Amino acid sequence: MSAVSIQQLCIIGVGLIGGSLARALRQAGVVGEIVGCGRDEAHLQRACELKVIDRYSLDIAEAVRQADMVVVAVPMEAMATVFQALKGNLSANAVITDVGSVKGSAVKAVERVFGAIPVNYVPGHPIAGTEKNGVEASFAELYQGRRVILTPTQTTDMAALERVRQMWQACGAEVLEMPVQHHDEVLAATSHLPHMLAYALVDTLARMDDSQEIFTYAAGGFRDFTRIASSNPQMWHDICLANQAALLDVMRRFSDDLQLLIEAVEAGDSEFLRDTFTRAKQARDAFTAQE
Amino acid sequence: MSAVSIQQLCIIGVGLIGGSLARALRQAGVVGEIVGCGRDEAHLQRACELKVIDRYSLDIAEAVRQADMVVVAVPMEAMATVFQALKGNLSANAVITDVGSVKGSAVKAVERVFGAIPVNYVPGHPIAGTEKNGVEASFAELYQGRRVILTPTQTTDMAALERVRQMWQACGAEVLEMPVQHHDEVLAATSHLPHMLAYALVDTLARMDDSQEIFTYAAGGFRDFTRIASSNPQMWHDICLANQAALLDVMRRFSDDLQLLIEAVEAGDSEFLRDTFTRAKQARDAFTAQE
Numbered sequence: 001m002s003a004v005s006i007q008q009l010c011i012i013g014v015g016l017i018g019g020s021l022a023r024a025l026r027q028a029g030v031v032g033e034i035v036g037c038g039r040d041e042a043h044l045q046r047a048c049e050l051k052v053i054d055r056y057s058l059d060i061a062e063a064v065r066q067a068d069m070v071v072v073a074v075p076m077e078a079m080a081t082v083f084q085a086l087k088g089n090l091s092a093n094a095v096i097t098d099v100g101s102v103k104g105s106a107v108k109a110v111e112r113v114f115g116a117i118p119v120n121y122v123p124g125h126p127i128a129g130t131e132k133n134g135v136e137a138s139f140a141e142l143y144q145g146r147r148v149i150l151t152p153t154q155t156t157d158m159a160a161l162e163r164v165r166q167m168w169q170a171c172g173a174e175v176l177e178m179p180v181q182h183h184d185e186v187l188a189a190t191s192h193l194p195h196m197l198a199y200a201l202v203d204t205l206a207r208m209d210d211s212q213e214i215f216t217y218a219a220g221g222f223r224d225f226t227r228i229a230s231s232n233p234q235m236w237h238d239i240c241l242a243n244q245a246a247l248l249d250v251m252r253r254f255s256d257d258l259q260l261l262i263e264a265v266e267a268g269d270s271e272f273l274r275d276t277f278t279r280a281k282q283a284r285d286a287f288t289a290q291e
Numbered sequence: 292m293s294a295v296s297i298q299q300l301c302i303i304g305v306g307l308i309g310g311s312l313a314r315a316l317r318q319a320g321v322v323g324e325i326v327g328c329g330r331d332e333a334h335l336q337r338a339c340e341l342k343v344i345d346r347y348s349l350d351i352a353e354a355v356r357q358a359d360m361v362v363v364a365v366p367m368e369a370m371a372t373v374f375q376a377l378k379g380n381l382s383a384n385a386v387i388t389d390v391g392s393v394k395g396s397a398v399k400a401v402e403r404v405f406g407a408i409p410v411n412y413v414p415g416h417p418i419a420g421t422e423k424n425g426v427e428a429s430f431a432e433l434y435q436g437r438r439v440i441l442t443p444t445q446t447t448d449m450a451a452l453e454r455v456r457q458m459w460q461a462c463g464a465e466v467l468e469m470p471v472q473h474h475d476e477v478l479a480a481t482s483h484l485p486h487m488l489a490y491a492l493v494d495t496l497a498r499m500d501d502s503q504e505i506f507t508y509a510a511g512g513f514r515d516f517t518r519i520a521s522s523n524p525q526m527w528h529d530i531c532l533a534n535q536a537a538l539l540d541v542m543r544r545f546s547d548d549l550q551l552l553i554e555a556v557e558a559g560d561s562e563f564l565r566d567t568f569t570r571a572k573q574a575r576d577a578f579t580a581q582e
Contacts (some may be wrong), residue, residue: 127508147508189496190509194516196552197488199571204541204548205480206574215578217418217438218481224515225485229575233568240556240564250495251553255546257495261487262542265531273531277524280490283497284520287506 004030004166010067012037012060012082014047016129017099018073019138022052024171027140037063047135060085067091069167072098076238080109087113090120095160097122097167101187103151103180105242119157122164123180125149125187126173133232144172151180181246188246193254195236196247198229295321295457301358303328303351303373305338307420308390309364310429313343315462318431328354338426351376358382360458363389367529371400378404381411386451388413388458392478392526394442394471396533410448413455416440416474417464418482424523435463442471472537479537484545486527487538489520 009025011018014036025031036044036053037060044056057063064070064086074082079100090096096118100106103123111117128146130137148168152161165175178186205214240247264272300316302309305327316322327335327344328351335347348354355361355377365373370391381387387409391397394414402408419437421428439459443452456466469477496505531538555563 129512149508186501186505186508189499189505190513194492194513196556197492197549198516199568200549200552201485201488201545202571202575203567204545206570208480208544210477211574214477214480215574217440217477218578221420221519222481222485223579224518225489226575226578227515228512229571230579231568231572233565233572236568237561237564241559241561244556244559248553248556251549251556253499254492254495255549255553258488258491258542258546258549261491262539262546265487265535265539265542268532268535270528270532273528274524276494277490277522277527279497280493280520281522281524283502283506284493284517287509287517288514288521 003028004163004170006031006069006167008033008035008067008069010035010037010064010070011053012063012070012072013074013078014038014044014053014056014135015073016133016135016137016142017126018071019047019050019052019135020128020140020142021071021073021099021126021171023138023140024143025167028170030167030170035063035067043135050135052135052138061089064089064094065091068093068095069163070094070096072096072100075235076100076102076105076242079106080113083110083113095120095122095163097124097150097164099124099126100242101125101191101239102242103149103183107151107153107180117153117155119155120160122156122161123151123153124164124168125151125183126168127191128173141172143168146173148173148175149183150175150177151183152177153180184243184246185249188243188250192239192243192247193250195228195231196240196251197254198226199236202226202229294319295454295461297322297360297458299324299326299358299360301326301328301355301361302344303354303361303363304365304369305329305335305344305347305426306364307424307426307428307433308417309362310338310341310343310426311419311431311433312362312364312390312417312462314429314431315434316458319461321458321461326354326358334426341426343426343429352380355380355385356382359384359386360454361385361387363387363391366526367391367393367396367533370397371404374401374404386411386413386454388415388455390415390417391533392416392482392530393533394440394474398442398444398471408444408446410446411451413447413452414442414444414471415455415459416442416478417459419464432463434459437464439464439466440474441466441468442474443468444471475534475537476540479534479541483530483534483538484541486519486522487531487542488545489517490527493517493520 009031022034034053036047036056038044047053098106126148128142168175300322313325325344327338327347338344417439419433459466
């Protein structure tokens with residue numbers, strides 16, 4: 001594995017994800033200058049103070065002009081606007097990638113803006129994060145041992161793909177590839193659906209008459225189970241709409257299965273209950289053992 | 292707070308819960324002899340080797356005869372049988388308590404066996420545990436800082452209640468009281484429902500065509516979210532049936548709310564999604580801040 005070398009990295013959106021990437025690449029010693037870009041100047045100043053970025057610009061066109069690697073780390077809903085501002089301002093050797101949780105909508109946004117998907121655009125998704133936000137929460141080790149999924153299209157340039165792969169490997173991540181649609185289905189099942197369930201559970205309990213007391217008696221398992229309900233509401237709103245079809249499919253599957261479970265509890269169907277719980281425990285234990 | 296002093300403690304069911312109680316009381320120096328009782332002799336021998344108990348008997352009548360504190364720590368479905376075997380064999384000064392997750396069914400089992408609820412029986416529930424089972428998993432610190440809920444009935448002897456309270460306090464637990472039915476409703480919401488959702492989610496995903504691959508890409512949030520799906524299937528089967536009415540009520544509430552969320556995702560109802568996620572995040576953050 002040859003190490004990547006980035007002369008000028010431009011990070012658009014210097015939050016937890018973008019900030020941690022900047023820190024990790026700096027720590028790995030594979031990046032020259034890091035330019036931050038965003039809409040909130042105070043936030044970018046803070047990123048400078050924390051030495052996450054070397055300098056910043058509020059103007060995307062200016063920020064990307066000399067970068068050989070551009071990482072778009074903004075919320076899903078802001079992507080189209082960012083790509084519009086990038087267009088025509090990139091250097092000839094620039095590679096662009098993004099970190100959006102839904103690849104179908106990111107690729108569509110790029111295609112709409114550019115007319116066709118640029119060969120130097122590599123859609124990506126680091127499967128990492130915490131329920132915290134912002135550059136203050138960023139840290140260089142966020143991607144150590146985590147997976148990053150790249151979803152190249154049929155026209156993606158192989159050299160661009162290789163550079164993005166090497167960039168994430170330099171952060172300690174394991175890099176995998178899969179088709180755009182498959183990525184969105186897998187993430188709907190393993191990430192988007194669990195978030196919906198955690199949000200819905202906490203909201204259901206919060207709206208019960210004795211909700212204050214209910215939360216008082218919530219034990220350790222509940223804390224773990226609901227941790228992801230502390231995630232950013234706007235971000236998850238965006239993900240719901242961006243991955244609507246795949247998310248609806250798994251939500252409906254789950255809802256149907258839950259209905260069967262409710263009927264089994266009502267009927268006192270011991271066999272159904274034992275079988276379901278046993279299958280789930282086996283699958284969960286097998287999944288944990290893999291890691 | 293005066294310290295409890297137990298001359299002979301009898302633990303029926305020396306697993307994670309019973310074994311950890313024995314270890315904690317021993318460590319606190321408030322117990323004389325600890326007698327274990329169960330059906331599996333090899334298991335009881337192991338508990339002796341681990342010095343969790345001093346001796347054991349396979350015969351409940353013999354095991355409890357001289358005990359001044361009897362703790363029933365067997366699965367919900369075995370309770371009636373255990374209480375039947377206890378009956379008529381207790382010493383005059385004995386206090387009995389149990390650790391069942393559902394208090395309504397425990398109290399009913401006791402009432403059926405004894406004809407009326409004995410005044411020296413104190414229904415209890417330590418809100419503690421891990422997804423591991425067995426005496427090997429037991430440890431003295433399990434109850435440190437955890438809550439134990441006692442649900443005395445109208446006829447419960449105050450001195451018996453006080454002894455059980457002091458026993459748990461000696462283990463480092465915070466002891467609270469509430470009515471039987473209220474306990475079962477609160478636990479249905481905060482513990483039993485989350486377990487149902489975790490089991491159902493893992494089972495839904497495990498039965499999808501590409502389940503092997505799906506679990507490969509499950510990230511950290513998923514591991515936390517599904518930890519409780521590794522719990523003992525038989526125990527959770529028992530809890531479902533023992534707390535059927537309260538569990539069905541919260542499962543149906545949740546299912547209705549999930550249906551609304553599915554409709555909102557389908558309709559792209561931004562306001563509904565943002566409101567739900569924001570309310571949930573606020574409730575979850577407030578709950579965490581309390582602790």
